[in-house]
Amino acid sequence: MPVINRIAGFADEMQGWRRHLHQHPELGFDCHQTAAFVAERLREFGVDEIHEGIARTGLVALIHGRGKGGVIGLRADMDALPIEEATGADHASTVAGKMHACGHDGHTTMLLGAAKYLAETRNFTGTVALIFQPAEEDGGGGGVMVDEGIMDRFKIDQVYAMHNAPGFPAGMFMTGPGPVLAAVDTFHVHVKGVGGHAANPxxxxxxxxxxxxxxxxxNTIVSRNAYAGDELVVSVTQIHAGSAENVIPDKAYVNGTVRTFDPAVQDLVEARLKEIVDGQAAAFGVEARLGYDRHYPATVNDVAKSEFAAEVARDVSTQVEYREAREMGAEDFSFMLQARPGAFMMLGQGVDSAGLHQPDYDFNDEIAPIGASYFVRLVERAQPVE
Incomplete structure (x- = not known):
C-alpha cells in the first residue's frame, strides 16, 4: 500500500497520540481534554487558524495552501462510549465506564496525521478545514456544528469523512454513490394502567x-405495512414493567429504533406506531402515549464526490470497493452531507477485529497512516497546485 513516506515516518508518533486518546475517553459534547489535546498538536504543526468552542467542544482548524482555491472539509469525531473496557491492553481506558469502543480515537489520529503533513508541505491550493466534532454517538454534534454555521463561516464547499470497519481486511476502502447509511429514529411508548395485588387482577x-x-x-409493520422492496428495520429493544412477583404494576415502558432511507417510509412507520399504540390502549382499557424522535437523517454520498473518493483511495490501496451498498447503521456526518456535497468512506480495520461498540474492541494502529494518507491525497487531488 503506497502510504505516504513522510506519514509512515511518524507512524509511531501517531500511535502515541491514539493511545493517549484511548486512555482518556470523553462522552458526548464533553470532549474538553480531547479537544485541548487536538488543539495542542495542531499548534505544534503550525496550522494557520484554530477556532475552538464550536458545538461546545468542537473545533475547526484551517491550513492555507499555495494560492487561491476552494475549501475542502475533512471531518473526524472525538467522543467515546459509556462502556467498561475489557481489552486488557496496556493503553486501556483509565476512566471507569467509558472507552473508545468505536474507534473515534483512531479517526481523530488519522486527521491529526494528515494535518501534520499538510501543514508541512502545503502542496495544494485554497484551504483545508479540519473539523473535529464531539457527540457523534449521541447528540448529533455534526448537526450542531452545521447549525452553528461552520459551512458558511469557513466557506467549505465539499466535505469528507471516514470510519473504520471491523471484519474487513486492514486497509481496504469501501464507499458508494447515494445513500450509504440509514436514518435513525427512536420510539418510546409509555403505558399507564391501574396497579394492584396480583391475586386480584x-x-x-x-x-x-x-x-x-x-x-x-x-413487529408486523415491516412484514405487513411496508413494501417488500423498502429497506426498513423496526426493532423493539427495551421493555420495562413491574417490581415484584405479587404486584401488578401501574405502568410499562417500550422502546425501540427505526432505520429507513426514504422519508415516506419514515412517515408510514410513525403513523402506524401511533395507530397501534392508540388502538391497543383502547382494547385493553389503559392509557398509552407514543413519543417518536427523528434523529440522524440518512447518510447520502454525492455521486460525483463518491466516485472521486474511490479514485483517491486507489492511490493509497489496492483494495477498493465501489458499489451501491446500504447499511442500516447511522452517522451524524449525514448533516454535513446535507449541507455540502461530499462522501463518507469506510476503511477496513482487520478481519479479526472485535466489532464496534463492544468492550473488547480496539482501533488498529496499523491503518492510521493509511487513513491519513487518504485524507492528504483527497486534498492534493481536489485542489492541485498547477
Missing part, C-alpha cells in the same frame, strides 16, 4: 398485556 388495569400486544403489532 380484576381490580386492576394491567399495562403488561397491552405492552406485549403493542410489541407484537409493531
Amino acid at each position: 380484576h381490580e386492576t388495569r394491567d399495562p403488561i398485556p397491552c405492552a406485549i400486544s403493542i410489541i407484537q403489532a409493531v
